[in-house]
Amino acid sequence: MQRVAVGQETLSVEIQGSGPPLLLVHGFPLDHTMWKHQIEELADQFQVIAPDLRGFGASALAEPHDLSDEPGPSGQAVSAITMEQYADELVGMLDALRIDQPVAFCGLSMGGYIGWQFLMRHADRLGRLIMCDTKVVADSPQVKQVRMETAERVLHEGPGFLAEVMRDRLFSPTSLRDKPTAVEATQQVIRDTNPRAIAAALYGMAERPDMRDRLPSIDLPSLLIGGELDVISPAEEMRGIAQSMPNAKFIPIPQAGHMALERPQEVNSAIREFLSDWV
Secondary structure: OOEEEEEOOEEEEEEOOOOOOOEEEEEOOOOOHHHHHHHHHHHOOOOEEEEOOOOOOOOOOOOOOHHHHOOOOOOOOOOOOOOOHHHHHHHHHHHHOOOOOEEEEEEEEEHHHHHHHHHHOOHHHEEEEEOOOOOOOOOOHHHHHHHHHHHHHHHHHHHHHHHHHHHHEEEEEOHHHHHHHHHHOOOOOOOOHOEEEEEEEHHHHOOOOOOHHHHOOOOOOEEEEEEEOOOOHHHHHHHHHHOOOOOEEEEEEEOOOOOOOOOHHHHHHHHHHHHHOOO
């Protein structure tokens, strides 16, 4: 892991391999280790760049007074970190690493939300776009309320309950049965995550813009990957996103849930094939 200063923040990032840069952006509330099999296997062809977003994994989070002057209902001062801010920080990280050639951006779930804003704000830094198990629609009022309540509960209780709640939503029944070690490792990442980082991300996701009207204008070569058993970002929803984009295709991953990476060989093969004319 390298430590990279980005403005007043310090991000941790794992970099492996050489070749065209492949930026892997993790989902909520995880860290770069969710890309373990992509880092190990794709580094033979790409410079794989896998950061921990601000406050997640080994990346630092600003002290409370740096985030907000007033405490929230929980008594802890936590402001939203927006998807735009995460995207800008990733560009700052690339600048600090002196990676100026366009990257293939690959984001899962919240990483995909960040990817849409990366595209909107820094299109010149993108060569290809890969979106895994994500959405383009903004939160409904009901979903926003759930995010707010979850953030407050995490700040009060810690993230242990979230690791339990998300277990069955992240993984397919097959993985829950056959890969208990991997499931437990993911749950442990959630338990170990800074509660303030979780809350800030929840607030930021609730603020994200609706991207549906922008899809027809996105002509960057794009790959949409989705687990066929995903209950958060259903496969048909992902297929619809791809059909709304002029230069995108959708690859379903069988026997996979929201963490399509639970089927690493299928995901890696799809990424390699998609990027074969770019390397």
